[in-house]
Amino acid sequence: MIRQVSIFIENQEGRLNNVLKILAENKINIRSLNIADATDFGIVRLILQETEKGIEVLKKNDIITTVTPVLAAEVADDPGGLSRLVDALTQAKINIIYAYSFLPKKTDNAIIIIRVEDEVQQKAIETLEKVAQINLLDRETLLLK
Amino acid sequence: MYWNKSYECMPRENLQELQLERLKRMVNRIYHDVPFYRNKFQEIGLMPEDVKSLDDLKKLPFTTKVDLRDNYPYGLFTVPMEQIVRIHASSGTTGKPTVVGYTRNDISMWSELMARSLVAAGAGPHSVIQNAYGYGLFTGGLGVHYGAERLGASIIPISGGNTAKQIMIMQDFGSTILTCTPSYAIYLAEVLAESGIDPASLKIRAGIFGAEPWSENIRKEIEKKLKIKAFDIYGLSEIMGPGVAIECEAQDGLHVWEDHFIPEIIDPVTLEVLPYGEQGELVITTITKEGIPILRYRTRDITTIKPEPCACGRTHLRISRLQGRSDDMLIIRGVNVFPTQIESVLLEIGEVEPHYQLVVRRDGSLDTLEIKVELSEALFSDRISNLENLEKRIRDRIQSIIGVSAKVSLVEPKSLPRSEGKSQRVVDLRKI
Incomplete structure (x- = not known):
């Protein structure tokens, strides 16, 4: 299980920068970033090298954060790699709420972060573990990639 | 338990009779003893005798805090x-x-x-x-x-x-x-x-x-x-x-x-x-x-x-x-809106004292109300749809309780101005 940090920001100039600066000043490395936006606000989703410290400094600066459990799956970086993963979940009738890429430094494979409903998370793990070419990563392994 | 049962539980008919008798006497006194009231009655062409029923009260002039201040300190007293x-x-x-x-x-x-x-x-x-x-x-x-x-x-x-x-x-x-x-x-x-x-x-x-x-x-x-x-x-x-x-x-x-x-x-x-x-x-x-x-x-x-x-x-x-x-009342598209009404809706939904700001604008000839609400950790969700639902819930509740449609915007904590008074709660940008 990967702990993703989700942050609420207003859809306004400088708000994202504010969050990034707080993390930079505290020397917390962002391993992956995804932004979802609605009309007047957005949610920034981050995988941080140091999750707990990141949450602490963000909260200290009155930034609303929450930790969301997500899955990280390593797949071959070739045509069909991602499709195999989505296929497996579809067949198990598991809905993907959102997904985005993680940027690995030490592997040629692709790493996908996936968020499914909390209730089906365990089922998703079991489903993906059965697929030969998919490697589910735990927190430590992911952050070493 | 009552202190004075005959008055506290008086049949309404008798109570109204008593009110009318006392109102007539009161109007008569202020007309004769207080120049301020006499002038007001004369301006609208009314005499104390014109008060014949309790319903006539609505024809009589109002008194405001400003009137009391204008007659500072003793101008409205009726006795030496x-x-x-x-x-x-x-x-x-x-x-x-x-x-x-x-x-x-x-x-x-x-x-x-x-x-x-x-x-x-x-x-x-x-x-x-x-x-x-x-x-x-x-x-x-x-x-x-x-x-x-x-x-x-x-x-x-x-x-x-x-x-x-x-x-x-x-x-x-x-x-x-x-x-x-x-x-x-x-x-x-x-x-x-x-x-x-x-x-x-x-x-x-x-x-x-x-x-x-x-x-x-x-x-x-x-x-x-x-x-x-x-x-x-x-x-x-x-x-x-x-x-x-x-x-x-x-x-x-x-x-x-x-x-x-x-x-x-x-x-x-x-x-x-x-x-x-x-x-x-x-x-x-x-x-x-x-x-x-x-x-x-x-x-x-x-x-x-x-x-x-x-x-x-x-x-x-x-x-x-x-x-x-x-x-504190705002009039938006002809509807009277009190900040306290908005506050109670937010209280009901968030279960905590919310920080909010009302922004009124005039868009062409139409008044618009925006309610900025500071999001709290308890209400935050990682999913856009949940937050949009929260905005919608507030909007619907306000529509059904107050009868105006409002735009609800979630904003970051501590981003709205804090002040002791209520003035910061309302920003009226209408140029009338």
Whole structure:
């Protein structure tokens, strides 16, 4: 299980920068970033090298954060790699709420972060573990990639 | 329990007869004795004889706080100063205070109504009343004091402040009733908790709180923390002081002592009298006061009149808990909107005191209302759809309660301006 940090920001100039600066000043490395936006606000989703410290400094600066459990799956970086993963979940009738890429430094494979409903998370793990070419990563392994 | 059953439970027909007789006498007096009122009557071409029924009241001129200030200090008194036995004044936030004078009969009438109010909230001659309202120019302290003496209760005139002493007296003197502002009651409860004193170990059973607006949530909090029953009391120095209206054991609205006051509800914009049950500004006419009788005083307090008979047996009309001040009212596309209404919707949805700001704009010829709400961690979700649903829930609730469509924007915590006053709560960008 990967702990993703989700942050609420207003859809306004400088708000994202504010969050990034707080993390930079505290020397917390962002391993992956995804932004979802609605009309007047957005949610920034981050995988941080140091999750707990990141949450602490963000909260200290009155930034609303929450930790969301997500899955990280390593797949071959070739045509069909991602499709195999989505296929497996579809067949198990598991809905993907959102997904985005993680940027690995030490592997040629692709790493996908996936968020499914909390209730089906365990089922998703079991489903993906059965697929030969998919490697589910735990927190430590992911952050070493 | 009643203090004066024949008046408190008087059949409405008789009560109205009494009101009319007293109103006629009052109008006659102010016409002849107060140049301010005589001028107002002459401006609209009315004579005291034109008041033939209670319904004629709505033709008569209003009195406002500005009128009191313009006639500072004694211009609206109807009797020579040798008949005035007491002077009170309300704190003027801008400039001079408003001054009121009481004759011996006025003090007696006030004591009577305050005694009725104390009894309605469960007090009796056996009660030990710790009166933590301020004594002084403010009417709170002395108003309760005289009522308690009339009733024959034991009054402790401790006045406001000095919390350690309040607690000591509460413990040692065995106070059974506390009278103070609701915010001071909450503060007392917190200090008790910090000092490790269990309120159940005290003899205190009830509290009579007023002099500032408070919500049903605050009532629940006070009742839980102090382990007492909390009653709402209403009054204002321009009319008399505390005891103009009081909650009875039913705790469902405040009885206005109609044998001395006539309440009306008006639309604060059109100034039309609204039917019972509709929300608007409370207007009160004093029909027995001698020192400074007041015709149709615009209280600026927003409430409704509840005409239904009360379970307690009193026949006097009730007003509901104050909903806000008409000074804070916004008119959006013809609908009256009070910030307090928005606040209660947010409270209901977030279960915490929300920080919000209302922004009113004029888009072409259309007024728009935007409600900026600071998001809290408890309401935050990682999913856009959940947050959009939250915005929608607030929007729908506001639409159904207030009847205006509003745009709801979630904003970051501590991003809205904080201030002591209410002014920052509303930003009106309309250029009219």
